[in-house]
Amino acid sequence: MIQKDPDQLRLGILGCGPISQIAHFDAAKKARNVELHAICDLAEDLRERMALIHQPKKVYREYAEMLADPDIDAILIGVADQFHVPLALEAVKAGKSVLVEKPLGVTIEECLELRAAANARLLVVQIGSNRRFDPGIAFAAKFVREELGTPLSFKAWYWDSIYRYTMTDNLQPIPTQSASARRPEGNPKADKRRYFILTHASHLVDTTRLLGGPIAAVRARLLERFGAYCWWIDVEFEHGGLGHLDLTIPVRGDFEEGFQIHGEFGSVQGKVYLPWFHKSSVVECFSTKDRQYRRVIGEDAYTYKTQLEGFADCILKGSTQHGANVDDGIAALRALVAIARSVESGTWVNLAQTTGAV
Numbered sequence: 001m002i003q004k005d006p007d008q009l010r011l012g013i014l015g016c017g018p019i020s021q022i023a024h025f026d027a028a029k030k031a032r033n034v035e036l037h038a039i040c041d042l043a044e045d046l047r048e049r050m051a052l053i054h055q056p057k058k059v060y061r062e063y064a065e066m067l068a069d070p071d072i073d074a075i076l077i078g079v080a081d082q083f084h085v086p087l088a089l090e091a092v093k094a095g096k097s098v099l100v101e102k103p104l105g106v107t108i109e110e111c112l113e114l115r116a117a118a119n120a121r122l123l124v125v126q127i128g129s130n131r132r133f134d135p136g137i138a139f140a141a142k143f144v145r146e147e148l149g150t151p152l153s154f155k156a157w158y159w160d161s162i163y164r165y166t167m168t169d170n171l172q173p174i175p176t177q178s179a180s181a182r183r184p185e186g187n188p189k190a191d192k193r194r195y196f197i198l199t200h201a202s203h204l205v206d207t208t209r210l211l212g213g214p215i216a217a218v219r220a221r222l223l224e225r226f227g228a229y230c231w232w233i234d235v236e237f238e239h240g241g242l243g244h245l246d247l248t249i250p251v252r253g254d255f256e257e258g259f260q261i262h263g264e265f266g267s268v269q270g271k272v273y274l275p276w277f278h279k280s281s282v283v284e285c286f287s288t289k290d291r292q293y294r295r296v297i298g299e300d301a302y303t304y305k306t307q308l309e310g311f312a313d314c315i316l317k318g319s320t321q322h323g324a325n326v327d328d329g330i331a332a333l334r335a336l337v338a339i340a341r342s343v344e345s346g347t348w349v350n351l352a353q354t355t356g357a358v
């Protein structure tokens with residue numbers, strides 16, 4: 001039985017494509033403090049079908065009309081990466097807070113423009129870096145903050161699996177497609193180097209920043225063999241600790257995101273499952289204080305829902321942000337751009353000097 005709070009964030013969801021169908025509509029209906037107030041898509045077939053299934057109060061074809069609705073508090077943007085910032089900017093200019101799917105945007109400059117617009121209006125902008133809401137990762141983040149002490153080393157990996165679609169096809173409802181869906185010019189998914197960095201490394205880099213700390217510079221190599229792409233990335237953290245990231249797509253093995261962290265007073269290791277299992281990661285934190293490993297269990301691991309609840313709490317109650325904010329989104333994009341530039345140049349790239357797109 002779904003329990004709802006008396007105060008609910010009235011949410012409008014832009015985009016009735018696969019990510020809204022397999023995550024956001026359901027998450028919005030189950031989130032304790034969210035009302036699925038409206039949905040919007042230019043594609044009539046998708047819009048009508050999703051309205052029938054999910055029963056929002058209102059259905060819009062035109063985004064501008066949804067933004068003009070005074071009953072809507074906030075917008076979730078679930079569309080192609082290339083549209084994120086222009087549409088988030090429109091929302092902010094209409095006075096709405098926004099949860100934007102990851103990555104925040106595709107160029108650093110457009111993201112900076114969004115930050116300026118949101119900050120000027122004191123609006124919340126969060127990014128759909130849902131791993132932050134995985135209970136194991138949240139537990140690790142708290143341990144790192146409160147007990148790890150001075151960081152020494154950080155390793156993280158993100159391996160997509162060659163068997164991923166067998167698993168996800170079994171776990172997700174069959175998404176309804178539409179020939180009239182609005183898509184970016186060309187096919188952004190055709191350039192695999194760029195697409196994998198934007199879509200997969202965005203999670204890896206956000207988890208790294210959350211658990212490892214702010215990234216100062218990266219040096220990355222890319223090996224392409226038998227249809228697999230392996231990014232091998234050295235990381236220099238602002239705190240001086242050492243880091244290494246491995247993004248491999250696809251591995252001939254299971255999907256896995258994971259990390260190992262060593263610090264002055266402890267260590268952390270974690271193994272994160274394919275998010276569609278909605279299963280908490282297995283994270284163990286060792287503290288020299290009690291010489292014991294600690295592991296969290298029993299928390300809600302439906303990250304698409306808890307991410308929305310966190311976003312709503314932030315707007316309704318002014319709670320401290322647990323989700324990725326606009327600064328996190330910009331820093332993550334800087335890291336993605338730096339990885340791409342470093343692969344081309346073979347040299348270290350400072351994040352502070354990054355410009356442009358991946």
Ligand SMILES: NC(=O)c1ccc[n+]([C@@H]2O[C@H](COP(=O)([O-])OP(=O)(O)OC[C@H]3O[C@@H](n4cnc5c(N)ncnc54)[C@H](O)[C@@H]3O)[C@@H](O)[C@H]2O)c1
Nearest residue numbers: 015016017018019041042063078079080081101102181182
């Ligand atoms: N967090 C995660 O784990 C996760 C997983 C998968 C995808 N994603 C993200 O989701 C996004 C892609 O979502 P998708 O695959 O559903 O996209 P999609 O392009 O397939 O569908 C988007 C829908 O939005 C509609 N739309 C676009 N612009 C519009 C506008 N201006 N007005 C009205 N309707 C508009 C389109 O018609 C389309 O139906 C990407 O940013 C991706 O990174 C996140």
